[in-house]
Amino acid sequence: MDIQQTITKTIAGAFRDLFDHAVDPDSLALQPTRKEFEGTYTFVIFPFLKITKSTPEASGEKLGAYLQKNLPEVSTFNVVKGFLNISLSSSYWMNLFQQLYEAKDHGRFPSKGKKVMVEYSSPNTNKPLHLGHLRNNFLGFAVSLILEAYGYEVIKSNLVNDRGIHICKSMVAYEKLGKGETPESSGLKGDHLVGKYYVLFDQEYKKQIRALTESGLEEAAAKKSAPWMKEAQDMLVRWEAGDAATIDLWKKLNGWVYQGFEETYRKMGVDFDQYYYESDTYLLGKDIVAEGLKKGVFFKKENGSVWADLSEEGLDEKLVLRADGTSVYMTQDMGTADLKYKDHHIEKSVYVVGNEQDYHFEVLFKIMRKLGRPYGNGLYHLSYGMVDLPTGKMKSREGTVVDADDLMAEMVATAREHTQELGKIEGFSQEEAEALYEILGLGALKYFLLKVDPKKRMLFNPQESIEFQGNTGPFIQYTHARIAAILRKAAQIDLDYSPAQFQGYATLEKAEESLIYQLDDYSNKVHLAAEELSPAVIAQYLFDLAKEYNRFYAELPIFSETKAAVQAFRVGLSAQVAKTIKSGMGLLGIVVPQKM
Template identity: 60%
Template sequence: MDFIVAAARKAIEELYGTQVPADVISLQETRKEFEGQVTIVAFPIVRYSKKNPAETAEDIGKYLQANVAEVAAFNVVKGFLNLVLDQQYFLRVFHEEILGTGFGRIAPNGKKVMVEYSSPNTNKPLHLGHVRNNLLGYSVAELLKASGYEVIKVNLVNDRGIHICKSMLAWQKWGNGETPENSGMKGDHLVGKYYVVFDAEYKKEIKALMDQGQTEEQAKKSAPLIVEAQQMLQQWEAGDAGVIALWEKMNGWVYEGFGVTYANLGVDFDRFYYESNTYLLGKDTVEEGLEKGVFFRKDDGSVWIDLTAEGLDEKLVLRADGTSVYITQDLGTAQMKQDDYQMDESIYVVGNEQDYHFKVLFLILEKLGKPWAKGLYHLSYGMVDLPSGKMKSREGTVVDADDLIGEMIRTAKSKTEELGKTNDFPEEDKNALYRNIGLGALKYFLLKVEPKKRLLFDPNESIDFQGHTGPFIQYTHARIRSLLAKAAYQPGGDAAGVELSDTELDMVMMLGKYPAQIREAAATHSPAVMANYLFELAKGFNKFYHEIPPIVKTEAGAQKQFRLNICRVTGDVLRQGMSLLGITVPERM
């Protein structure tokens, strides 16, 4: 619509004798109850016209109808100028742009962005919260890539600390040599099992000490198990060979397990960073901050930053004994990643419980004068809840990602078999289809909601072939592929002899939005923008399919070819758009 903006600016110059910047021309899609396709908002223009909004809109409408070939008619509703564009304009856009092989491909912009997501702890399997994190991170990375960025996908693994020592100690005491091989358990589940064992035994010790007269706080600190775990952490930090060997073995089990879950979710990474390699980073940054007067040292030797002027509080950045806190290593890791890749932007996909932490981190880096700090962004997301009583995990507290994936595939199988449309599918094709539908339902349901919102995920509701779901979009794609096969579709055709119905015009306009939707979803870091666009496109196609005469039975000619072209492009956009959400669309359902 750039030509509308240019023409409106020219109209203002000729009508009112003044030049205006492009951002004065505000365009909207015309509301359904009015005639037209694009609306110019006249209110920002009245300062130049010295007339009321309706008179201003009328002036510009007459000018555009007289001077712009594409403007066939106009109408004014208060301060809104609704333009009716000529059919030939839309047919030209469709055949010259939308049908082209490069449609939806955005040229590289020369900028580099890092997306850090997943960031698991190595003491337990991935859970439902991690699923939302992984799907968000992966999709945002793919959308940024599609909008022209060079993207680096990063996973910062929390592989050290007291949590992993708890699992290690419990396995030493009660594991009896159990391994993923001899137990048949995934490695991450096995290590998670011993984390739960530690917690249960630790609680017994606390109770026993409280029965002997200790307070709960005293018992928590003096329980033999926690004391042993802390000693193990100290041995790890001192490089004790036996502890390091056990740590490497159990982490190896976990990484194999994570690898299976990541593969099932369809997410990947370009680079792994490990906290065991980064936890000592940041002390140089603290020294730099002291020299610059950004940090101050208290009498006990601890180092702080005062952020009260920014509405925050004082923040500890180095303990009195010289050891790091989380913010210290995050400062160092941020510098290391920047040194490694020199990104223009860096996105942290982390739950909203860490909002304050990232405000502080980014503010400190700005105060330290890091020129790249302005490019840091916290993609904060809300919790995922499940209907009570559904999908309880083996511990009964969190929902295991592997259990969830398995349940989604079983639900997809059950619901698809109810419809009886896969009876003639080979067994292998059936299993691939159920997997596609189950994972598509899960991914779409979690991604169609704005990241910041908390959401309630119902596995059954997500697998609905007629609702606002992934399977509805997948089914629409399969319907298109079937129709094109029956019609023996061949590319080709032009605008000559084609008449656009209202439904066909709606489809051309909807398809034309695809590149802008990629850009918007990437710019806002919101896969929900793309997810909801694809749903509207699928819904629009089904309306088009039911309102026009049956395409396969229509006599060959320009109109039939045009409609088949609409089908082909719609299928392509659904496939490409869903792939940006990490979702596969089957050829047949």
């Protein structure tokens, strides 16, 4: 039982003993005391005045005295208006710290024996990854790690959109203009090379539309009848028919793209346990349509098209099969949901997909529940907001995207400049220095994208580079490096900072208590982050922890401290902070350096 439960249980006891009133301890909640007041936990009296039949102040005094008398952990208390602020004893803090210090894997929960799949990234194979994909990938990867720490077995999956009209556009343009160009001959990364032809298609296509509208055609008709669009559509038909030349071309271009993606994923530091390809899954789901018709979940219209009626759930009717019997997006996603379950028997399934698809997933999940799927209640859409530029939305065809590879390279370059300016690479080999720039640049970028609540859309201004000071990745990395320096020194002077050495340090400083409180809170934050699928919870926590540690670092001496017990304790406390920072940053997919 943790201290909060102990306190609320005792408060319930006080209500019984002092006011003859039974209260469920679980209905009582404590909150952290605001830092301008003395105390660790605060109990709000107002709701219980009917029970105490007294003023808030008098009730608080009575409850406080009762706690102090009955709980050795409670050292003092004070009452401000209707708030009972509870202070805990140094021995409580010391005991708590020793528990944390000796625990292995603080912040890791026991296995739940349950599987969850996290699908993220899910790129199109017609263009390189951009800033929006970075948010998606970092989110998906971090959420996977957080769920794993929380005790799930996690399967990271990537559903690659490798077919369809948009892929055919790149193929048509390449066929027309490519002249056998390859990544080797052009010096372009495979995904960038294919992306180039996607842009070329669009430019030519627009030109054709303009020519047609100028010759008097309606715009809608021009879009349909432009020669290259017709070619792309023909290409799609040939692809679906399995035409050998088309398939060869498709395989060649996609192969280049995958090589490019692999490089980008490696740089980002993300990976996958399972790839799904839409070229394999796009025909799935038709059997589910038949099943839904039988179960009365779907109905057929006169023209033969099949629909789900969700009007009772506050939505409208949604098409699940075209009149000609071909699939739509929804059909395929129903099939893929079943496939994931068949492959892994997952109990939860998380889709990391932008909020523009909120409606689609709401419908999909409702349908799967109505069909009685065993995993139906474990479906989650981790819906994140778009990353906007000051000029508005990114458009890949209009060249206003922030390319993922470019941005990562820029971040590393900025880290290099910054570090060299500060003259912090003394004693680094060339390789070590480059590795550090990578760690810092990517740390800054990942933290920047993960610290914001996923569902909020965020602004990225390419003119203003991502910060390295304040609430940033490098600030937290720096705190870790500082502690690493302390631990190196401790090793150098053979300082023993095992718990036995702490004996004799009886009156902790406020800054030390706060740190222990924060360290203890880590597992709560992992729990919360897992429940809310929000790495931002961890990011915010780490910033607060690092901030608190730097305060401690500035205020209290370590090696110039004369009492051995105090010195050992402060090194131990520092070590625990470093361990927690490393663990938490690890959950965000961010590496921390030993020196910087």
